[in-house]
Amino acid sequence: MEERVTVVGIGADGWVGLPEPSRALVRAAATLLGGRRHLEAVPPVDGQQRVAWPSPLRDNLPGVLASARGPVVVLASGDPLVSGIGTTLLDVLGPERVTIVPGVSSVALARARLGWPAESVTTVSLVGRDLRLIVPALSTGRRLLVLSSDETTPAAVAAVLTGLGWGQSRLVVLGDLGAAGESCTATTAAGWDLNDVPRLNVLAVEVRGAGPGWASGGVLPDDAFEHAGQITKRDLRASALARLAPAPGQLLWDVGAGSGSIGVEWMRAWPTARTIAVEPRSDRAALVHRNAAALGVPGLCLVEGSAPGALSGLDRPDAVFVGGGATVPGVLDTCWDALGAGGRLVVHGVTAETEAVLLEQHSRRGGELVRLHVERAEPLGGFTGWTPARAVSQWSIVKGDP
Numbered sequence: 001m002e003e004r005v006t007v008v009g010i011g012a013d014g015w016v017g018l019p020e021p022s023r024a025l026v027r028a029a030a031t032l033l034g035g036r037r038h039l040e041a042v043p044p045v046d047g048q049q050r051v052a053w054p055s056p057l058r059d060n061l062p063g064v065l066a067s068a069r070g071p072v073v074v075l076a077s078g079d080p081l082v083s084g085i086g087t088t089l090l091d092v093l094g095p096e097r098v099t100i101v102p103g104v105s106s107v108a109l110a111r112a113r114l115g116w117p118a119e120s121v122t123t124v125s126l127v128g129r130d131l132r133l134i135v136p137a138l139s140t141g142r143r144l145l146v147l148s149s150d151e152t153t154p155a156a157v158a159a160v161l162t163g164l165g166w167g168q169s170r171l172v173v174l175g176d177l178g179a180a181g182e183s184c185t186a187t188t189a190a191g192w193d194l195n196d197v198p199r200l201n202v203l204a205v206e207v208r209g210a211g212p213g214w215a216s217g218g219v220l221p222d223d224a225f226e227h228a229g230q231i232t233k234r235d236l237r238a239s240a241l242a243r244l245a246p247a248p249g250q251l252l253w254d255v256g257a258g259s260g261s262i263g264v265e266w267m268r269a270w271p272t273a274r275t276i277a278v279e280p281r282s283d284r285a286a287l288v289h290r291n292a293a294a295l296g297v298p299g300l301c302l303v304e305g306s307a308p309g310a311l312s313g314l315d316r317p318d319a320v321f322v323g324g325g326a327t328v329p330g331v332l333d334t335c336w337d338a339l340g341a342g343g344r345l346v347v348h349g350v351t352a353e354t355e356a357v358l359l360e361q362h363s364r365r366g367g368e369l370v371r372l373h374v375e376r377a378e379p380l381g382g383f384t385g386w387t388p389a390r391a392v393s394q395w396s397i398v399k400g401d402p
């Protein structure tokens with residue numbers, strides 16, 4: 001099937017709230033696709049084929065579309081591009097074959113009910129996703145709109161907030177927005193006492209309490225990570241991330257990941273950023289996994305193995321950080337070859353042997369080579385003195401630089 005697919009947004013009020021142009025598209029469709037709830041919300045049309053989404057959706061979607069008679073219309077909740085099927089169809093078919101006719105999104109309705117300006121709100125989707133994705137958004141005074149998977153999501157979010165020290169947060173459950181039976185109930189995270197939560201709901205959160213300020217600008221404090229000394233410390237992490245330059249949708253290889261601090265920070269910078277962490281030791285790999293979950297990036301991909309062999313077959317990176325193993329033959333060359341034009345490579349070393357490798361790479365390829373010295377004020381008798389940390393050599397380069 002090569003014709004266009006039209007995606008029509010429909011609200012909780014169903015056919016009644018659908019504007020006439022959208023109704024005309026639905027009536028003219030030879031095939032109408034959507035969730036069972038959406039299909040049941042519109043009146044029957046003679047001769048129209050109606051197909052409910054299969055499960056799993058994405059795997060079966062090409063077959064469903066191939067057998068559909070045109071014109072094809074898809075029904076979606078509210079704005080199809082807010083955690084909706086519209087995004088999936090654009091991915092599968094491309095924008096040249098998809099027309100989006102949005103309705104009013106649940107996010108817009110929630111903001112209207114609460115009187116929250118758009119610029120004051122952060123939206124977090126937990127539709128079919130890990131609850132810990134809310135963690136990077138948590139800081140005092142922040143307003144969140146959480147798109148729930150079902151009626152169990154608000155209570156689960158309340159438990160996460162309470163466990164992290166944000167139990168004073170005010171929660172408002174907005175159910176069946178736009179429908180005649182729309183509801184609005186409020187409580188706190190620690191005092192969660194709502195039993196009859198609608199399946200269709202948006203959870204509004206005003207973050208309050210004394211939890212960790214993990215959503216603040218800049219890199220995380222070292223004690224936010226679980227580690228056994230194998231961590232790129234905060235000041236060095238800031239320098240590395242400034243050169244790695246996280247960007248939406250881009251992929252980082254974190255080679256010799258240790259506790260995973262660089263890869264975790266990369267993903268927290270943008271919701272769509274991705275990391276593949278490569279770590280040969282199973283005990284450290286377990287740390288990477290736990291840190292990714294605890295700090296709100298459970299989608300971090302972990303490869304347990306040694307570079308360069310473990311790098312074979314991985315998706316092509318946009319940036320690479322090598323925190324360990326730079327002296328292993330083939331590691332830096334493999335990372336360099338994997339990068340495309342504009343790709344960033346940052347390598348840290350603390351030994352004379354690693355520094356020699358970085359000097360050679362800098363001489364051969366160019367880029368920037370610096371030594372980073374960090375000293376911290378600590379008690380010295382009855383006074384305060386400076387205690388130096390081990391110097392770190394940092395080589396960084398953008399592929400394509402002269």
